[in-house]
Amino acid sequence: MSEFDAADAQGLLRFGYKKMTKASYALLRVKHVAAAQAWLHSAPVTTAVEMNPPPTAALQVAFTAPGLLALGVRESVIAEFSHEFRGGMAQESRSRQLGDVDDNAPENWSWGGPAYGLHLVVMFFGEPEPYEAFVQTSKGPGWNDAFDTLACLYTSDFGGVEPFGFTDGVSQPEIDWEQQRKTPCTQLDYTNSASLGEFLLGYRNEYGKYTDRPLLDISPASAGLPPAEDAPGKKDLGRNGTYLVMRQLQQDVRMFWQFVGQQVGGDIAKAEKLAAAMVGRTRAGDPLEPIQEQPIAGIRVKPGEREQNRFTFDQDPTGSRCPFGAHVRRANPRNTDFPDRPGNVWRKLITMLGFGPKGFRDDLTSSVRFHRIVRRGREYGTQLTPEEALAPARGSDPERGLHFMCLNANIARQFEFLQNAWINSTKFSGLVDESDPLLGNRAPIPGCPVTNDFTIQKSGAVRRRFSGMPQFIKVRGGAYFFMPGIKALRYFGQVEESRVS
Amino acid sequence: MVLAPIVPAREEELRRLLASMNDGPGRVNANNALIPFAKFNNLHFARLLILDDKTTADARVYGLRRKPYPLYLAFLGDVDSGENDFLKDLAKAAFNGLRKLFSCCEGFSDDSNLLNWMKAHRKPSIANYVNWPGRTVRRIREEAALQEALERHLSKECxxxxISPREIHVKLAQFVNEEKTSGRLTLSDESPTPPGWWIRNLLHLVAMPLLVLLLSPLLVVIAPFYLIRLRMLERTDPELxxxxxxxxxxxxxxxxxxxxxxxxxxxxxLKPGPVRLLTTIGVLSTVNYAARHIVRPGRLGRIRTIHFARWVFLDGTKRMIFCSNYDGSVESYMDDFINKTGFGLNAVFSNGIGYPTTNWLVMDGCGDERKYVEFLRRHTLPTQVxxxxxxxxxxxxxxxNGRIRKGLEISxxxxxxxxEWVALL
Structure with missing residues (x-):
């Protein structure tokens, strides 16, 4: 096992660049291969090395599977990337899994849909002052020869608040950069710490194994790549790379607050309370569950920050504090490998054989540690406060929403699983007729005509059910990218001939 | 399961016929002209598929050359009644459609008696899992209607x-009684289990432990040799x-x-040799026995998402088919298995050629998630209907829904x- 090489990884995973409040994402198509490779070969891509003082601007690059092909990467090499990455987000069967149907369908996307021809995304981040100049110098003189710009996605800074008005990005897994986690293991306490291999290719994941990625024979062309940890004599094209999932989510903020307001008779305080139940946190980001006394591995706050993450849903098995269907409970149920935490081998065996707890909702969700993502989303459009949103609209609303981004090493097991089995599932945690109160597409499924309810469970009383929730979030675009390590990026930037030989 | 080899020249036609039973890929037309599934009120699940195993050449890693197998048509159904009764109903309700389908198979001619032909082509399974033995289609539908009626009622009745849970329970029980009296809801009593079934079940319950007991002296003697051999095989069996x-x-x-x-x-x-064959038979017999007599209804180990599953040997004991019906996407299905019951998965499937290397039969194996996922996907067959x-x-x-009903029946x-009952609503 070798140490994490920060100089070979792009920095987005490690830093997030929150202080660089300006960002834009150029969606590109390769125009001239040689020019594109020349640009990639020398692009000033920002690494994960910790700098003092930290940089004030950053450049990141990621490719789609057709993009790698366009750059001359052999098909046999691309074939070693994961199925999801190669198939792409806009595939029909994938759309069913992700809920990208009806209004959300890729045919209606403004980017990333079928035949859009996206090859790569170049991301610019910067503090306001150096930002513009940084974009220009990063592009350099070769930019226009190298790429056709299909679109440029601009972001806004809402100050850590997503468009509906809730503090965003409170909960993120803590990556085990030092590779201290012993895997495989049985995790009986919720942990927020995740193996490095869950987010970077070429390192051990939560199973103690390595995720799919191309391993190349040693040749002059691959000489610059890092060695494969698990395959002696092979070069690892994936190492220090990660998969980037991008989705443009248009949020109808006015519709959200007006719906919530109508349910409670227009009272703003009550509206905020209902909205908090839907999200699972208050607007300030406080969880609906109490902060627990015992520490949780991988959760610590910086001095002066509020404790908003030290909780699980263990003490709320009936959903009476935080509804089962609340967004944060769906996105991270905070459970463990065994629901009843068996203290010894015998108890463990009993649970494994199905003779453990027998409550209706016991053991319904998979162990969460295999399904974590690191989110790096940014808002776009103009902000609208809940108060403004509750007032009648004056004219048409400009588009606003989230450029959702997440990073993971196994798209199928992490992002797609989360989206499909938890966020979109009408049957999550034994619920019926619901989908995620924020993200749900409300589309009927054969046999399940209703998917637009939301339930607030009550202890010792009948649950309150809200029905007829409209679709608040519409998918406007999306794609899967491979965000390579620096050495792999330089490899992609080599001239084709040297690689073929 | 009814199984028959397909006449090679008729394969295309059969595929077209099967596709005609769907509204689109993966979406059956329950009232299709060939087999109108919706007409059967005791049929839970059914599938028709062409057994086109792309991995038969894998046997070569053991130096085995196998002549190409014919493609088979398999028809599986999960029913409440006995298999004979179901085949009889089926032959009646889908007479022409089934004749059309089976005419693409070897040995079916215009003068074949459909029912007898199907009976002659029955293929018994070596292991079966039923999520909730005895829960009939009728009961499932009645209980679903009950849940929906309660749901509507609760939404209206502020x-x-x-009020307290006990009061809610009493009031809802009253409501359900009124609905039943007025004929808007039906909750039929369970039809009594035929005594024949009880006797067979009892015999089955006793037979396996008895057999194990009788064989135990032999098993004790063989065990060390078996384990050593198994361990040797595990170290050398190739992964594919x-x-x-x-x-x-x-x-x-x-x-x-x-x-x-x-x-x-x-x-x-299956991997060649008696050790693997005996392991497969032993493990699957245990699964079958446990599924029938030991496990809690609704749970297979920690798994609560499987409705029905079965394992069937094919071509003697050379090959095996596994079919299941599960909730969620294939990704969650595999995940649930690896993390919740990996040991069982290894014990059952590690006897198949190419399975990720196991350690003492139950350890490792599917713990190598990436290999396991590819292994499984490689062996998965498209299901035509x-x-x-x-x-x-x-x-x-x-x-x-079953728990809701049960709660209502307690005064x-x-x-x-x-x-707890109110929390189910």
């Missing part, structure tokens, strides 16, 4: 919102888990995720019981 062809995974996913429940069909060849009688209901839904619940 008076129920702020290459990345599955992208086009093939895409073809498979066309038929998936149309409903909250999915089908899964897979086949492969798949029918589910209650497409919107998961196994958890069925359990909930007085304790505070605790009433609270």
């Amino acid at each position: 008076s129920l919102w702020d 888990c290459p990345t599955v062809d992208q086009a093939y995974t895409e073809e498979l996913s066309l038929g998936e995720d149309h409903y909250v429940t999915n089908q899964f069909s897979a086949m492969g060849s 798949w029918y589910k009688a209650y497409p919107g209901l998961t196994a958890i839904d069925l359990e909930r 007085s619940l304790s505070d605790q019981e009433a609270t």
Whole structure:
């Protein structure tokens, strides 16, 4: 096992660049291969090395599977990337899994849909002052020869608040950069710490194994790549790379607050309370569950920050504090490998054989540690406060929403699983007729005509059910990218001939 | 299961016929002209598939040359009645359609008697799992209607919102009684289990332990040799888990995720030799026995998402088919298995050629998630036609609805019981 090489990884995973409040994402198509490779070969891509003082601007690059092909990467090499990455987000069967149907369908996307021809995304981040100049110098003189710009996605800074008005990005897994986690293991306490291999290719994941990625024979062309940890004599094209999932989510903020307001008779305080139940946190980001006394591995706050993450849903098995269907409970149920935490081998065996707890909702969700993502989303459009949103609209609303981004090493097991089995599932945690109160597409499924309810469970009383929730979030675009390590990026930037030989 | 080899020249025609039973890939027309599934009120699941095993050449890693197998047509159904009764009903209700389908198979001619032919082509399974033995299609539908009626009633009756759970229980029981009296709801009594079944079940319950007991002296003697041999095999058995062809995974996913429940069909060849064969038979017999007599209803180990599953030997004991009906997407299905019951998965499937290396039969194996996922996908077969009688209901839904009904049948619940019951609504 070798140490994490920060100089070979792009920095987005490690830093997030929150202080660089300006960002834009150029969606590109390769125009001239040689020019594109020349640009990639020398692009000033920002690494994960910790700098003092930290940089004030950053450049990141990621490719789609057709993009790698366009750059001359052999098909046999691309074939070693994961199925999801190669198939792409806009595939029909994938759309069913992700809920990208009806209004959300890729045919209606403004980017990333079928035949859009996206090859790569170049991301610019910067503090306001150096930002513009940084974009220009990063592009350099070769930019226009190298790429056709299909679109440029601009972001806004809402100050850590997503468009509906809730503090965003409170909960993120803590990556085990030092590779201290012993895997495989049985995790009986919720942990927020995740193996490095869950987010970077070429390192051990939560199973103690390595995720799919191309391993190349040693040749002059691959000489610059890092060695494969698990395959002696092979070069690892994936190492220090990660998969980037991008989705443009248009949020109808006015519709959200007006719906919530109508349910409670227009009272703003009550509206905020209902909205908090839907999200699972208050607007300030406080969880609906109490902060627990015992520490949780991988959760610590910086001095002066509020404790908003030290909780699980263990003490709320009936959903009476935080509804089962609340967004944060769906996105991270905070459970463990065994629901009843068996203290010894015998108890463990009993649970494994199905003779453990027998409550209706016991053991319904998979162990969460295999399904974590690191989110790096940014808002776009103009902000609208809940108060403004509750007032009648004056004219048409400009588009606003989230450029959702997440990073993971196994798209199928992490992002797609989360989206499909938890966020979109009408049957999550034994619920019926619901989908995620924020993200749900409300589309009927054969046999399940209703998917637009939301339930607030009550202890010792009948649950309150809200029905007829409209679709608040519409998918406007999306794609899967491979965000390579620096050495792999330089490899992609080599001239084709040297690689073929 | 009815199984018959397909006449090679008729394969295309058969594929067209099967496709004609669907509205689109993966979406059956329950009233299709060939087999109108919806007409059968005791049929839970049904599937028709062409057993086209792309992995038979894997036997070569053991130096075995196998002549190409014919393609088979398999027809599986999960029914409440006995298999004979169901085949009889089937032959009556889908007479022409079945004749059309089976005429593409070897040995079926215009003068074949359909029922006798199907009976002659029956293929028994070596192991079976039923989520909830005895829960009939009728009961499932009645209980679903009950749940929906309660749901509607609760949404209207604000008076129920702020009373104690026990009061809610009493009031809802009254409501359900009124609905039943007025004929808007039906909750039939269980039809009594035929005494023949009880006797057979009892014999089955006793037979296996008795057999094990009788054989135990022999087993004790063999055990060390068996374990040593097994361990040697595990160290040398080759893995065959290459990345599955992208086009093939895409073809498979066309038929998936149309409903909250999915089908899964897979086949492969068994590793050669008596140790592997005995292990397979031993493990599957245990699974079968446990599923029938030991496990809690609704749970297979920690798994609560499987409706029905079965294992069938093919070509003697050379190959095996596994078919199941599970809730959620294939990704969650595999995940659930690896993390919740990996040991069982290893014990059952590690006897198939190419399975990721196990350690003492139950350890490692599928713990190498990436290899396991590719192995499984590689052995998965597209299912041409798949029918589910209650497409919107998961196994958890069925359990909930059953619990709701059971609670209603108890006239007085304790505070605790009433609270738990109300939480189901």
